[in-house]
Amino acid sequence: MDLFTNANYNFTKWRWHAIAFSALIVLLGLVQIARQGMPLGIDFSGGTIVILKFQQATSEQQVRDALDTLPGEKVVQQYGAATNNEVLIRLPQAAQGEQGTSLEQGARQVMDAVKAANIGQFTVTSTEIVGPVIGKDLQRKGIYATLASILGITLYIAFRFRPSFAVGAIAATLHDVIVTFAFLTFFGYELSLNIIAAILTITGYSVNDTIVIFDRVRENARTMRGVALEQQVNTAVNQTLSRTIITAGTTFLSVLALYLFGGEVLEGFAFTMLVGIVSGTYSTVFIASSIAIALSKNVVQPAAPARAVASERPRRRERRNV
Amino acid sequence: MTSNLRWKLIAILAVIALAVLAFYPPKDKVRLGLDLKGGVHLVLRVQTDDALKLETETSAERLRDELSRQGVTVGSVAAQDVRSFRVEGVPGDRDADFRRIAEEWVGVSFDRSSSAGGVYTFTLKTAQVTRLRQEAVAQALQTIERRVNELGVAEPIVAPHGDGDQILVQMPGVTDVSRAKEIIRSTALLELKIVEDGPAPSREALLAARGGQVPPDLEVVPGASEAGGTGPVFYLVKRVAGITGRDLRNARGSLDENNQPAVSFSLNQQGADKFGQLTAQNIGRQLAIILDGRIQSAPTIEGRIYDEGRISGSFTQQEVQDLSLTLRSGALPASLTYLEERTVGPSLGQDSIRAGVLASFIGLGLVTLFMLAYYKLSGINALLSVSLNLLILLGFMAYIGAVMTLPGIAGFILTIGMGVDSNVLIFERIKEEMAAGKSARGAVAAGFDRVFLTILDTHVASLISAAFLFQFGTGPIRGFATTLFFGLLANVFTAVFVSRTLFELILSRRPQAAKLSI
Numbered sequence: 001m002d003l004f005t006n007a008n009y010n011f012t013k014w015r016w017h018a019i020a021f022s023a024l025i026v027l028l029g030l031v032q033i034a035r036q037g038m039p040l041g042i043d044f045s046g047g048t049i050v051i052l053k054f055q056q057a058t059s060e061q062q063v064r065d066a067l068d069t070l071p072g073e074k075v076v077q078q079y080g081a082a083t084n085n086e087v088l089i090r091l092p093q094a095a096q097g098e099q100g101t102s103l104e105q106g107a108r109q110v111m112d113a114v115k116a117a118n119i120g121q122f123t124v125t126s127t128e129i130v131g132p133v134i135g136k137d138l139q140r141k142g143i144y145a146t147l148a149s150i151l152g153i154t155l156y157i158a159f160r161f162r163p164s165f166a167v168g169a170i171a172a173t174l175h176d177v178i179v180t181f182a183f184l185t186f187f188g189y190e191l192s193l194n195i196i197a198a199i200l201t202i203t204g205y206s207v208n209d210t211i212v213i214f215d216r217v218r219e220n221a222r223t224m225r226g227v228a229l230e231q232q233v234n235t236a237v238n239q240t241l242s243r244t245i246i247t248a249g250t251t252f253l254s255v256l257a258l259y260l261f262g263g264e265v266l267e268g269f270a271f272t273m274l275v276g277i278v279s280g281t282y283s284t285v286f287i288a289s290s291i292a293i294a295l296s297k298n299v300v301q302p303a304a305p306a307r308a309v310a311s312e313r314p315r316r317r318e319r320r321n322v
Numbered sequence: 323m324t325s326n327l328r329w330k331l332i333a334i335l336a337v338i339a340l341a342v343l344a345f346y347p348p349k350d351k352v353r354l355g356l357d358l359k360g361g362v363h364l365v366l367r368v369q370t371d372d373a374l375k376l377e378t379e380t381s382a383e384r385l386r387d388e389l390s391r392q393g394v395t396v397g398s399v400a401a402q403d404v405r406s407f408r409v410e411g412v413p414g415d416r417d418a419d420f421r422r423i424a425e426e427w428v429g430v431s432f433d434r435s436s437s438a439g440g441v442y443t444f445t446l447k448t449a450q451v452t453r454l455r456q457e458a459v460a461q462a463l464q465t466i467e468r469r470v471n472e473l474g475v476a477e478p479i480v481a482p483h484g485d486g487d488q489i490l491v492q493m494p495g496v497t498d499v500s501r502a503k504e505i506i507r508s509t510a511l512l513e514l515k516i517v518e519d520g521p522a523p524s525r526e527a528l529l530a531a532r533g534g535q536v537p538p539d540l541e542v543v544p545g546a547s548e549a550g551g552t553g554p555v556f557y558l559v560k561r562v563a564g565i566t567g568r569d570l571r572n573a574r575g576s577l578d579e580n581n582q583p584a585v586s587f588s589l590n591q592q593g594a595d596k597f598g599q600l601t602a603q604n605i606g607r608q609l610a611i612i613l614d615g616r617i618q619s620a621p622t623i624e625g626r627i628y629d630e631g632r633i634s635g636s637f638t639q640q641e642v643q644d645l646s647l648t649l650r651s652g653a654l655p656a657s658l659t660y661l662e663e664r665t666v667g668p669s670l671g672q673d674s675i676r677a678g679v680l681a682s683f684i685g686l687g688l689v690t691l692f693m694l695a696y697y698k699l700s701g702i703n704a705l706l707s708v709s710l711n712l713l714i715l716l717g718f719m720a721y722i723g724a725v726m727t728l729p730g731i732a733g734f735i736l737t738i739g740m741g742v743d744s745n746v747l748i749f750e751r752i753k754e755e756m757a758a759g760k761s762a763r764g765a766v767a768a769g770f771d772r773v774f775l776t777i778l779d780t781h782v783a784s785l786i787s788a789a790f791l792f793q794f795g796t797g798p799i800r801g802f803a804t805t806l807f808f809g810l811l812a813n814v815f816t817a818v819f820v821s822r823t824l825f826e827l828i829l830s831r832r833p834q835a836a837k838l839s840i
Contacts, residue, residue: 003696005757046481049490061673077360078667088363088666130490131482137464138796145794149787156783193798197729200802201736204787208740208780212747215776243750247743250692254685254735261684263677265670269728273735 003242012234015290022175022287029182036185041073041192042092044139046132048106051125054085058120063087064264066117070109073190073268086125092190134193142196153207161214168292169210172283176206179279180272187271194269202276205251209244209284214292216240229296233289248281327830330823337815338710341717351720354494355477355727355801357670361494365662366466366506368487372656373458374451375404381428381444382407383562386539388427394419397440398538405446412440458655459487466491466506468651477727477797492666494725503660504644511653512570512587513563514631516600517608517620520557521545528556543610545617546635557617559610564600566653569593571629573649575642578634583642585633587649594629602626613645670728689742697749699839703824704745707816711741714812719805729798733805737813740784744817748773749840762838766825774818781810 052063060076067074072092079088091106107127114122134142150170158166180199189195216236217229224232255277259270345351353359378401386399397411412420417440424434424442432444446454459482467480470493483490491506518540522528525542529535536542541561544554571590578584589597601609601623608620611633618635637645668675693701715737719726752769760768784806791803828838 049483059673060667060671064671075669076671077669078672079363080664080666082667128484128488130484133479133481134797135463135481141794141796142799145791145796145799148794149790152786152790153783156786160779194728194732197732197798197802200729200791200799201732204736204784204806205739207783207787208743211780211783212743212776215779219772219775239754240750243743243746246696246746246750247739250689250742250746251739253688253692254682254738257685257688258678258681261677261681263671263674263681265674266678266681266728269732 003245004238007238007241009238009241010234011237011285012230012289012293015286015293018286019290019294022283025182026175026178029178032182033178033185038181038185039072039188039190040092041190041195042075042090042130043133043193044191045093046130047072047090047092049126049128049130050089050091050107050110051079051127052087052089052110052114052122053125054087054119055121057085058087058122060087062117062119063089063114066114066119067110069113069116073192090130146200150203157211157214161218162292162296164295165214165217165292167295168288168290169207169214171291172210172280172288173203173206175283175287176202176276176279180276183275184268184272189268189271192268194266195272198269198272198276201273202280205277206280206283209247209280210288212243213237213240213284213289217289230293233293237285237289244281244284248277252277324830327823327826330819331827334710334820334823338713341714344717345720348716348720352716353723353725354668355725355730356479356492356494356666356668357477357728358668358675358726359494360665360667360669361492363662363664363666364491364493364503364506364660365483366462366489366491366658367661368459368462368489369657369659370455370458370487371404373454374446375401376655377431377450377454378405378407378446380562381432383539385409385424385427385444387562388423389420392419392423394423396420400538402443405451407444409442409444410440412442414440455487459489461652461655462658463489465652465654469506469648471796477725477729477801488661494727503663507658507660511614512565512567512633512649513612514565514597514600515543515559515561515563515610515612516604517610518558518560520559520608521555521620522557523553523555525556528558543612543615543617545610545612545620557608557610557620559612559617563612565589565593565597567649568653569596570649573646575639575646576632578632582634583637583639584635585637585642585646585649587631587633587646589629589631597631598626598628686738693742693745697840699828700749700825703821703828704742704749706824707745707821708738708741710820711737711809711812711816714816715805715809718808718812722804724804725801727798727801730801730805733802733809736806737809740780740810741813741817744773744777744813745821747776748817748821752838752840756838756840763829763833765838766822766829770818770822770825777814777818781814785810 060078064074064076067076067089070091074092075088075090077088077090079086089110091110104127107124111124150173153173154166154170156166157169177199180202184191184195213233213236216239217232220232220236220239224235252274255270255273258266259274262270355361382399382401386396389396389399394416395413396409399407399409401407409420409424420442421434424444428444431447431450433447434442434444436442463480463482466489467478470478470480470491478494479490479492481490482488519531520528526534528542536558539561540558543557543559545557546554569589569592571588571593573585573587576584576586605623605625607623609623610617610620611631612618613633618633633645670678690701690705693704695701697704712734715734718724719730724730748769751773752765755765755768756762788803788807788810791799792807795803
């Protein structure tokens with residue numbers, strides 16, 4: 001069975017449309033994020049801890065369902081031994097209001113919601129304010145880590161391929177991250193540690209996808225001497241098309257299962273991955289190579305054609321050494 | 323079967339055996355994180371008064387030293403309570419000098435009030451009190467975080483809690499609770515002070531020569547007796563420490579001259595300067611090594627020492643390790659008390675973990691079906707190599723004692739994805755080569771050879787990213803990076819080596835085959 005036999009679609013023809021389309025999406029995404037702000041989950045903002053003691057055994061899911069009406073992502077944990085019937089609830093910080101009021105507010109909201117759900121008699125054992133798990137210091141470290149890893153990948157691609165390819169790959173990756181953030185904001189998901197993990201996974205996929213195509217371009221360079229880079233890239237995209245679709249498809253399939261059947265706690269994680277996979281596949285085919293072509297042209301254009309050929313030569317020699 | 327192929331198969335079986343050995347039985351060897359299994363929930367209170375007391379005492383000490391240096395003799399300088407100290411007997415003719423010096427040395431942090439007879443009281447300013455308390459909590463938070471992380475507990479929760487002086491700590495796993503508590507709690511305040519007198523069997527005996535009074539710049543510190551003696555001994559030492567734990571650069575376990583476990587420490591530049599000066603000025607005298615207010619040993623200074631020192635005492639190996647860990651992570655600015663200690667269930671919830679596991683199996687099932695339908699018999703090949711990849715990864719994780727959490731599992735998902743991807747890349751390439759007219763054997767060889775470079779590039783790029791994330795990241799980012807890193811290494815092995823060996827095994831049975839079920 002074959003998905004595509006001798007696929008020959010003219011992808012690069014659409015590259016300016018793709019870049020314009022993506023620029024629009026990214027711009028809308030940035031506006032969306034700037035306007036609404038990325039809502040921060042309890043890991044980042046801190047919030048309220050409320051401990052409830054029920055008179056009879058009550059599952060965490062029952063409590064979680066009861067709290068469904070409250071805004072934000074809640075953490076519901078069994079507290080103490082299972083026979084105690086105690087449940088610890090962490091609520092994110094209310095958007096406005098001072099600490100004192102938010103503490104009482106959080107506790108009252110929880111009490112009202114659980115009473116309304118009618119899942120049994122309970123008492124509130126304690127309520128406390130809790131600070132963010134990921135404080136300012138850890139946030140800064142996390143951002144540095146991400147930037148450092150992006151820089152590392154950029155240097156590697158620039159070294160193994162061409163600097164313009166590195167820019168293309170990183171642009172595609174950033175595109176995916178921004179698009180994912182925009183979707184998260186639009187659909188009202190809060191930024192949590194799990195979503196950060198999903199975003200890291202997406203950047204991994206995106207870079208991987210892009211390198212596969214670039215690798216094919218490099219391999220084709222030998223047999224397609226004298227052919228425009230545009231054509232070389234288009235051939236590579238077509239040659240790897242089945243692989244791109246199959247890999248994206250299988251991953252999408254398994255994450256879709258997680259989204260549909262994984263329960264509400266994993267929903268945010270799975271949603272982020274779904275958006276990221278779609279965006280990543282699109283950006284690999286259209287964005288990474290388009291930017292690479294555009295930048296390569298700018299480098300070569302001012303020179304006479306003869307020099308452009310000359311500049312190809314050392315690169316081929318370098319390739320053979322690999 | 324050629325002998326080459328036989329060796330390859332043996333190597334693969336050996337790797338499988340090692341991996342299984344590493345994580346079997348999984349119940350004991352594979353540790354689950356807070357989000358998947360729950361752990362211990364602790365609430366600590368930072369005794370911020372300790373930080374105030376330290377500031378008051380050192381300020382009083384600084385003022386006393388400066389006064390005597392400038393020749394202003396006063397009756398006494400002594401701490402009154404945690405936030406104030408009192409100076410008595412300031413001579414009337416030097417009053418202006420005293421005020422000038424006091425303003426210069428402690429005026430920034432303390433309010434001054436005077437009463438008759440040359441008596442002055444210095445009280446910490448309210449703004450300073452607030453600042454010191456906040457700093458103490460922030461520093462305690464940071465120190466606990468470092469200690470818990472160094473303990474190898476992956477992805478703990480350490481967060482401010484309550485009104486301002488409490489800290490919430492959640493740690494996965496419950497086996498090491500008591501040790502974890504020891505490490506969190508111990509202040510590990512290291513001080514090196516010059517001994518003025520001692521040892522003596524009791525406080526009274528020590529002070530007998532001084533009329534039962536402790537001179538204002540000295541203090542009595544208890545300690546364990548040197549080898550051979552019994553019972554506690556007491557030393558009279560300088561109140562102000564020459565060197566403290568803040569001057570440390572590193573601390574590690576070592577052995578002392580009697581081959582007993584000891585902790586060696588090295589000092590940073592500033593500490594080394596101070597230490598060199600201190601030891602040069604006090605050759606022949608004893609230096610007390612004080613840990614949490616107790617003298618561990620009081621060796622005689624033989625010569626000038628710069629940046630190395632050793633704490634010996636009757637330590638066990640475990641104590642030495644814990645002590646060097648706590649010294650490295652920095653001293654707690656204040657002591658801690660426990661307000662709560664409970665076990666908690668998984669933060670993802672028991673029920674949602676069950677749902678997640680079910681969903682993962684559904685997902686894997688779908689991928690399996692697709693691979694078999696699309697690649698037919700070669701699909702089995704891909705599934706085998708991906709399963710082996712997971713097996714090796716699990717073995718790695720168990721071997722290095724990593725804790726599995728949801729972000730770690732995200733690393734697993736990315737690994738499975740890249741595993742499937744590598745196989746798809748190879749299979750698609752083999753198909754291409756066969757379409758170009760190569761025999762099955764030739765197509766397999768060409769497919770693997772051509773794709774090898776691609777797999778190398780994608781994996782090296784991801785490895786670089788994982789290494790950076792591990793180096794600079796914390797908590798969940800590290801968990802993700804660890805899984806990804808080992809997953810990628812395992813995948814290079816399974817996708818390139820194992821998968822190829824399996825193809826060779828199939829082809830070795832029918833060497834002339836022109837077709838392949840792919």
